[in-house]
Amino acid sequence: MKLLSGMGSYKSWIICCFFNFLIASLMGLLMRYLYLFPLNVNYSFLLHAHSHVAMLGWAYLMIYVLIVRFYLPKEKREKPIYNQLFWITEFAVIGMMISFPIQGYALFSIVFSTMHILLSYVFCWQVWKDSFEDKTSDHKLLLTAVLFMVFSTFGVWCLGPAVSMLGKQSAFYQIAIQFFLHFQFNGWFLFAVLALFLKQFEDKIDKKAFKIFFILLIVATFLTVAFPVSWYLENNLLSWINTVGVVLQLAAFVYFYKMLKPQIVWFKVNLDSTTKMVYGLALCSLFLKICIQLLVLIPNLGEVSHQIRSFIIGFIHLTTLGVITGFLFGVLIQNKLLSYQSYLLRTGIKCFILGYIATEVLLFLQGGFLYFGKGALLGYYGWVFGTSILIVVGLSLITVSIIKTKNTYFQ
Template identity: 70%
Template sequence: MEVLKMNSQKNWIVCCFFNFLIASFFGLLMRFMYLFPLDFINYSFLLHAHSHVAMLGWVYLIIYVLIVHFFIPKEKSQKPVYNRLFWCTQFSVIGMMVTFPIQGYALFSIVFSTMHILLSYFFCKLVWKDSFKEKTSANALLKVSVLFMILSTFGVWCLGPAVSTLGKQSAFYQIAIQFFLHFQFNGWFLFAVLGLFLKQFQHIIDAKIFRKFYFLLIISTLLTLSFPIRWFIDNNILNWINALGVVLQLIAFVYFYKMLLPHSSLFKTGLDKTTKMVYGLALCSLFLKIGIQLLTIFPNLVEVSHQIRNFVIGFIHLSTLGIITGFLFGIVLQNKMLPVNSSLMKLGIKCFIMGYIATELLLFCQGGLFFLGKGMIAGYYQSILAFSVLIVFGLILITTSIINKKQESIVS
């Protein structure tokens, strides 16, 4: 039974990286279309496919795998329900992968998206029932992440009434989308990866410091929802609420740093160079995100952050590729869930990181030039396309190394 469980989880991981590769290919195709328009492809439809597969096919499902692996007791995680639920969820992702590029938001894509949400509720129920027996810091973060995931979906359920009553251009519709995205990225995803990260510390975390970090981060997550709402509702009180939220977030992560500092040397001794590199990427991206959010205290930057698309895309990728994916890569590498000694794996991760850093620099530099009214970087679209190829190539190498390792284990 244990061997069966391990084989199932290896298949899950291959599937997650396949989804990530498809999502990155959609992103690459969008950047290709800036240089070479393809009339038979609808850009906005492709954008929907890219975002849904990245969020729900890569981040959601790899978190699913790691929660089952680290938080669900062995005797419960071996129940067939987890394997069946994973593949049902993957079926919904494939449905979105196919329907969104063809029709955008329409009947079939909405059916598959709704299916994913309903399956996620079932997953929450299973996790709530089968874990949380121990009162640990990691469990506390996971519990809140699950609650934030459920909360985020309230925004999705508001989209139908918003369209039928006020239309897609209304503030109600736009705020419902931002509500979903905010609590997905800053609630469900971030709290889940931080919980998984703390699970890797086999040391006693200072409970008093953790409680301060924990409650401040929850409060700041709730308060910073006011930032995207401010894009659609002109009210200065929202600026003050956001300012308080980002300051509390900064304080929360100061406590996070203090909490981990006594254990950092011992923790790093058990890591190889590649794992240290991706954890470093995640932590640097995290503190850069905090710094950028602190800048939103200045009212004139609120509008700019929304209007300059380069800033929006750069910030989203900072969260998804830098922080969330960085932590997830670190966790799977640290626990030998990927072939860490594979030369293909090491090269793939280096290519991915180089592509990520280069595209982020281009996005934020170009956004800064737009802000200053200085125009375009020479060869901007060609450069960002080339570095996006590096991200896709890195993921091809990583996925290939996982498949090769899986085949070797089957033969042996």
């Protein structure tokens, strides 16, 4: 069986990923609507659905598509296992999409999320086996991302024992969740999108600078987990470990810049304006993420960073919508898996970016108002709902543009 059941393209996979992203954004919009017009909807259940579909239905599956496309030899990626695995994983995502809003964390949602983890193990094993012979710099990042993916799930397997022994309010339970999220976002997702980005440089990067960047970033990723752990365990050592981790992360990205600097002019020459725009979004968001992690080293800011909700949401969206999605959009458009010639796509991308920037400004502004004791921002909930509509409209236009584009773009 050929990839995608004889279609000879990635189109149906990509449409599926954007469908998941659109559903997750609609759930997010509904959550913001509930602040303005309360409905008989369980906000907590909806939040679980939104986060799971965004992480596992969009980020995970889109990375899945691009890994198969760019890291597997043609004869390997045409193996039936990858197509079958994709659609079974999408079945698990749809299961979470339906079960979480209805019951929250309960039997069916736990079954589907566990199923997703087990399927991800199969994917990681297949990728490791089918692409191991590649020795490029970006491939080392990819294999590290795969290891972080597996490592992050240790936190999930601790949740059952944590609930049965100590309960959901225990520090152990909360730390297990933070462990999973930290190594998903800062390990699996970040390393995977950086690998895909560096892949576009055709291994022309400075090898010595890459080696230093690579080692520093791995060490920093392990050390910075101390920050979310410090929310539940009081120990001065944790803040020192996190400080070292954040400084090493900064050093890593200094080497990241040094590594790419000689190739930047060559790289930009081959990019259209839309690809430049989304890569710019990703790199600016990455820079802001590093700056925020440096800022929270200030004890007072570190203390409130996890207490002011808009700061938390702003930071999560900075990572997911800015860094991860920015790099994914860039790789997709650069390689014509999305057609930059489509007016609908270009308009959709602009709407999405405008909505993302506007909501981020509002979230951090609201957090700042609360931090300085100024109360709520005037008309905040209305403004954040209105700007979130732009994200939904943008993703709708992008999805329609993919459906309307001829299959030749997806070869």
